[in-house]
Amino acid sequence: MTGPQIIFLAVGAVTLIAAIMVVTVPRLVHAGLWLILALAGIAVLFILLDNGFLAVIQVAIYIDAIAILIIIGVMLTRTAMSDTARQINRMWLGAAFACLVIMAGLLAIVSQAPTATAGLLVEDQVSMEALGRVLVDVDGFILPFEVASVLLVAALVGAILVAMTPARGD
Amino acid sequence: MVPLSWFLILAAAIFSVGLFGVLARRNAIAILMGIELMLNAVNLNLLAFWRYLWSDSLTGVVFIMIVLAVAAAEVAVGLALIISIYRRRSTVVVEEIDLLKW
Numbered sequence: 104m105t106g107p108q109i110i111f112l113a114v115g116a117v118t119l120i121a122a123i124m125v126v127t128v129p130r131l132v133h134a135g136l137w138l139i140l141a142l143a144g145i146a147v148l149f150i151l152l153d154n155g156f157l158a159v160i161q162v163a164i165y166i167d168a169i170a171i172l173i174i175i176g177v178m179l180t181r182t183a184m185s186d187t188a189r190q191i192n193r194m195w196l197g198a199a200f201a202c203l204v205i206m207a208g209l210l211a212i213v214s215q216a217p218t219a220t221a222g223l224l225v226e227d228q229v230s231m232e233a234l235g236r237v238l239v240d241v242d243g244f245i246l247p248f249e250v251a252s253v254l255l256v257a258a259l260v261g262a263i264l265v266a267m268t269p270a271r272g273d
Numbered sequence: 274m275v276p277l278s279w280f281l282i283l284a285a286a287i288f289s290v291g292l293f294g295v296l297a298r299r300n301a302i303a304i305l306m307g308i309e310l311m312l313n314a315v316n317l318n319l320l321a322f323w324r325y326l327w328s329d330s331l332t333g334v335v336f337i338m339i340v341l342a343v344a345a346a347e348v349a350v351g352l353a354l355i356i357s358i359y360r361r362r363s364t365v366v367v368e369e370i371d372l373l374k375w
Binding site: 105107108111115118119122123125126131134135138141142145148149151152153154156157160161164165168169170172173176177179180182183184188189190191192194195198199201202203205206209210213214216217218219220224233234237238243244247248251252254255257258259261262263265266268 | 274275276277278279280281282283285286287288289290291292293294296297298299300302303305306307309310313316317320321323324325326328331334335337338339341342343344345346347348349350352353354355356357359360363364365366368
């Protein structure tokens, strides 16, 4: 048992427990806080996979933006559903069964995964400079990059339009 | 070094937990949280495959960044829809949002 394996097991256990708490705790603000812990665990796993840049991105976008946005959404809609109300629907046993079946299927597929060992990373191929170059390279990923930026602007404008206060007489 | 299969098993477990949240929760915002968990499990899978099998190109990293952008857009639009529904119907319970249900 080497050092990275021990770190993986500890962080993986924390992440999984936090994920389970996200879907089971009745108070939604607490669920949002558990979600932050789960996302932070994923960020640590990204570092274990030798990609510190994506770990920073994970913290900046997921924890900073998305999780906080979700918690603010919970606070804005608090009066609609009290924390003591039933949070799980009637079909939850069926849902749990379906999830177990899907997980068994995924594990059956994972067991066929190649037992690859990670090669050494070539440093200048994974640097931020290389990533920046490949994102705006015509032979690289400029099309998905631009489409993603258009998608973000469209989502931003759409979100403002949808959430705007309805006009009088609407 | 951590074996590749450990990452895949953990990602499968987190994905299943998120799927349970999507299927079983009544609150629409809790469903969004489940979707975030599923997207994160997929990202973990993508990065693990990139590191172990395709670390000579940056395709996996770019893929994850696109997934992040789509996730941000999805949460923004989803929360806007939920807040709009809350303004008009005063509910966030998905069972009560059944206008389009046959």
